[in-house]
Amino acid sequence: MDAARTHDSPSDEALLARVSGGDREAFSTLAERHGPKVLALARRMLRNEADAQDIVQDVFIRLWQQAGNWEARGARLSTWLHRVTSNLCLNHIERVQKRTVPMDETTIQITDPAPAIDESLGAAQRELALNAAIDALPTRQRAAMALFYSVGASTAETAQALGLSIKATESLLVRARQALRRQLAALEEVST
């Protein structure tokens, strides 16, 4: 989950120190550096573009407001950002579920099927179908998958961002991969 930085660009910590002094340019650099991954995580967890963008705004408002009191305590800025993102997304999902008719994950799988797959399934269609299958996973599995594959976090970093043990995170990832493997196998069958 290394911050995307080149040899010449300043580290997250250096930028954060500048942000705490009110440096807007440093804040913009952090937003450009971490924004896409934070957005990818929020998109994957919420499955709604507008809500995901709202969460990204929220995360960066917190970063701006609290930069002055940042104490790393061994944690990376990216881990903090992803943890705040996943917590805000989980809170959002909880709020939405309270407002709407209860719907369990099984129902979502039925009502949110993969796009129609014709016999000559192209790579783009397969990717669409795979994305739909990922979106149909339970929330925490989706979050773990997004952290691992979209953000590029290690299992340990994924666990830290989700506030889970490494074992629990590994189990989440295994269950998600098994579910997706079944979907992929079905796709292979259709395309051959």
Add this chain to the structure above:
Amino acid sequence: MKPEALEHLLLRYGEDLDHWPLWQRIGARRLLSRSPIARESLARVARENQLLRRAMAPTQMPAELLQGLERIPEQFPQHSAAPQTPHDGRHLFRIGAAWACACGLSGLLIGSTGLLGSAADDEALATLAFGIPGESEIHLENTP
């Protein structure tokens, strides 16, 4: 190691054996060197993970969102609330110390109240704790 075990470990740790725990890595490498089924499992997991990485790769942020983020400093003042970094040992120690102090204080209070307590209190406590009547009650029954 058997091919089924390798399959499970591939799902758990991925196709890059260098990131596996050492003793499992050794077993897996041994199996891979002699089993075509194991090699097929490894290739399959590598293919699946490549697909997943491609499908889940982060895309660029919409320009409006980035502009919105860049306007945050103009719209929100910075304040001094601490960010939610994970708890460390010092934090837990502080909580523990505060808890120990509170327990000690409560103990002192209870102890000092006990010194001034009556015999009736002691009886009630004995009855509560052991389900037996207090000393004075027995004494009364034995009185001629």
